Amino acid sequence: MAAIIKVDHLSKFFKDIRAVEDISFTVEEGDIYGFLGQNGAGKSTTIRMLLTLIEPTKGSIEIFGKNLKTNRKEILRLIGAVIERPDLYKYLTAYENLSIFSRMSGVRLSRKQLMDQLESVGLAARALHKVKTYSQGMKQRLGVAVALVHNPQLIILDEPTNGLDPQGIADVRNLILHLSRHQKKTIFVSSHLLNEIEMVANRMLILDKGKKMVEGNVRELFDPNRILVKVEIDNPEAIREKIKTTRWKDLIRESTNRHLLFQLNRQQIPELTRDLITMGASILAVQPRHSLEEYFLSLTTPNQHVDAFTN
Amino acid sequence: MWTLLQIELFKIFKRPRTYIAFVAIAAIVSLIQLALYLDGDTYMDFLMQSLGSFEVNGPIMNGYFVCYTILQTLLVHVPLLIALIGGDMIAGEANMGTLRLLISKPISRSTLLLSKFIATTIYTLLLLVWMSILSLGLSIAIFGTSDLAIFQSELFIQIPKSDVFWRYLAAFCFAALAMTTVAALSFFLSLFAENSIGPIVATMSIIIVFTILTTLGLPLFERINPYLFTSHMLGWKGFFNVQVDAENNVIQGSIDGVSSIFRSAIILFAHIMFFVGGGILIFRKKDVLS
Numbered sequence A: 001m002a003a004i005i006k007v008d009h010l011s012k013f014f015k016d017i018r019a020v021e022d023i024s025f026t027v028e029e030g031d032i033y034g035f036l037g038q039n040g041a042g043k044s045t046t047i048r049m050l051l052t053l054i055e056p057t058k059g060s061i062e063i064f065g066k067n068l069k070t071n072r073k074e075i076l077r078l079i080g081a082v083i084e085r086p087d088l089y090k091y092l093t094a095y096e097n098l099s100i101f102s103r104m105s106g107v108r109l110s111r112k113q114l115m116d117q118l119e120s121v122g123l124a125a126r127a128l129h130k131v132k133t134y135s136q137g138m139k140q141r142l143g144v145a146v147a148l149v150h151n152p153q154l155i156i157l158d159e160p161t162n163g164l165d166p167q168g169i170a171d172v173r174n175l176i177l178h179l180s181r182h183q184k185k186t187i188f189v190s191s192h193l194l195n196e197i198e199m200v201a202n203r204m205l206i207l208d209k210g211k212k213m214v215e216g217n218v219r220e221l222f223d224p225n226r227i228l229v230k231v232e233i234d235n236p237e238a239i240r241e242k243i244k245t246t247r248w249k250d251l252i253r254e255s256t257n258r259h260l261l262f263q264l265n266r267q268q269i270p271e272l273t274r275d276l277i278t279m280g281a282s283i284l285a286v287q288p289r290h291s292l293e294e295y296f297l298s299l300t301t302p303n304q305h306v307d308a309f310t311n
Numbered sequence B: 001m002w003t004l005l006q007i008e009l010f011k012i013f014k015r016p017r018t019y020i021a022f023v024a025i026a027a028i029v030s031l032i033q034l035a036l037y038l039d040g041d042t043y044m045d046f047l048m049q050s051l052g053s054f055e056v057n058g059p060i061m062n063g064y065f066v067c068y069t070i071l072q073t074l075l076v077h078v079p080l081l082i083a084l085i086g087g088d089m090i091a092g093e094a095n096m097g098t099l100r101l102l103i104s105k106p107i108s109r110s111t112l113l114l115s116k117f118i119a120t121t122i123y124t125l126l127l128l129v130w131m132s133i134l135s136l137g138l139s140i141a142i143f144g145t146s147d148l149a150i151f152q153s154e155l156f157i158q159i160p161k162s163d164v165f166w167r168y169l170a171a172f173c174f175a176a177l178a179m180t181t182v183a184a185l186s187f188f189l190s191l192f193a194e195n196s197i198g199p200i201v202a203t204m205s206i207i208i209v210f211t212i213l214t215t216l217g218l219p220l221f222e223r224i225n226p227y228l229f230t231s232h233m234l235g236w237k238g239f240f241n242v243q244v245d246a247e248n249n250v251i252q253g254s255i256d257g258v259s260s261i262f263r264s265a266i267i268l269f270a271h272i273m274f275f276v277g278g279g280i281l282i283f284r285k286k287d288v289l290s
Helices: A043-050 A072-076 A094-104 A111-120 A136-148 A166-183 A194-200 A236-243 A247-251 A268-278 A291-300 B002-014 B018-051 B063-074 B078-086 B091-096 B099-103 B109-143 B165-190 B197-216 B235-240 B258-285
Strands: A003-014 A017-028 A032-036 A058-063 A079-082 A154-158 A186-191 A203-208 A211-217 A227-233 A252-256 A259-264 A283-290 B148-152 B155-159
Touching: A003 A043, A017 A043, A017 A058, A017 A186, A017 A203, A032 A043, A032 A166, A032 A194, A043 A058, A043 A154, A043 A186, A079 A136, A094 A111, A094 A136, A094 B002, A111 A136, A136 A154, A136 A166, A154 A166, A166 A186, A166 A194, A186 A194, A227 A268, A236 A252, A236 A259, A247 A252, A247 A259, A247 A268, A259 A268, A268 A283, B002 B018, B002 B109, B018 B063, B018 B078, B018 B109, B063 B109, B063 B148, B063 B165, B078 B109, B078 B165, B078 B197, B091 B099, B099 B109, B109 B165, B109 B258, B165 B197, B165 B235, B165 B258, B235 B258
Parallel strands: A017 A211, A032 A186, A032 A203, A079 A154, A154 A186
Antiparallel strands: A003 A017, A003 A058, A203 A211, A227 A259, A227 A283, A252 A259, B148 B155
16 A cells, blocks of 8 residues: 655644654555544644644655655645634635635536535535535535545545534544545544544544654554453452452452452453452442553543553 | 636625725715715815915816815725725634635645735725726716816915826826735735734724824934835825926926835835735745634
């Protein structure tokens, strides 16, 4: 697979604020690449550098095998993007907005082609209404239509589900999968929600405070052998002693008050539960949680940090 | 560039606020014309009282005179109407969130900025054409034509009817240059803001402060006055400064102080180049964070 985006030791500093610090990653052709991080992690700053809105302080970006700085126009012709909110000209209609941005992207489409594009995002019936009368979901769909109007090879979506209702979120998710599977587009999508990325992406990167924390194949990162199971027990002291003599002792990752944390694979969960009951444990709750999820939560809520994943 | 210019003009003329300036000018011009039509004699008496009594041939209250009166009043206020659009060109896009979308398109930033400035200039020129149609065309239609009488403190100048029209055309061309300077200033300030109120207020503040410096007459400011664009914005009046022969008759087609008008035009043009050139240099490197 050819590298579509190659970011090499990229940094962006705003005076003394290190928004992005020395990140490197590669997005390959056909990838749905999830770019995950909490708010303020540096996702939008990175995307803005990919779209030449801001200039990197250090490092380089290659897109389609060419240096972005020296081949800006050529590269941007092949990119469609929705950057944060889908802000468009509110005093113009959806049709006029789409027409303007298609011409700015270097393509001149017929009325029928533009209407077909609006039809594909379910806006044909409202095509001649001003955007100021649209709901957030409709604006988001129009933003997607604008991003796709010139048939780009790479699509960059910055938090595309922000502000959407559950149906809108599902629509965006289906659209991403459709574009990848049926139109063979490469998609770079940022989000602060792990499950959103898990559902669509094949590769992902977690960013925290501007630094790369984890990168890899989503299937591997969500390995079923790396589930953290939190068991809440009413009589923990006695059970802790008994566990020391069993095969579960090596799988304990943390032990606090009434909680025991085990790293297991999915099949071991019922076995552990049975054994604990046999040991006489009064189990109050068994809470399986993926280790990546635990790790990501530890980033968003630092006081509950668990080292299981990184260990 | 042509496509971008078309898009920018389309966007300008699709916005309701664009027409505020056209409506405002129509309202002001109509009010002045109505006032002079109904009560012009009182106004003429007021102007003539400082000159003592002498005889004037032909009707002084005519289309040319009304136009001159309107221009004197209006060209001081038009900069605000120009700044409404110029100040909105970049800051307005940043405020709407569309600037980032524009910059992520395969267009060079310089071309984008230049097309926006040309669109602003076209808007400015159309505003002046509209003003000339109303203030000159409509005034001629209502009041007719005759010699143009101009009152300058204790001086009374009467320019023959046949020698007036071209002076207005030249005056409007000069006014276009002056107003384009205002457009360039508001456009330049628009680069540094994320909503259009700031650049509009800043443009008007600069014009007001510079005008005060120009009119104060303090020796300290006299040195910088020749370089302030506000000192040259009323240069259009120079086209109505005529030369006279030994018998005090106006020399047809003459202008007294052509070099002063040229110098003013060059200074205004230099300001436009500075604002637009500086704007492009800044915009090319600017981080778009809106």
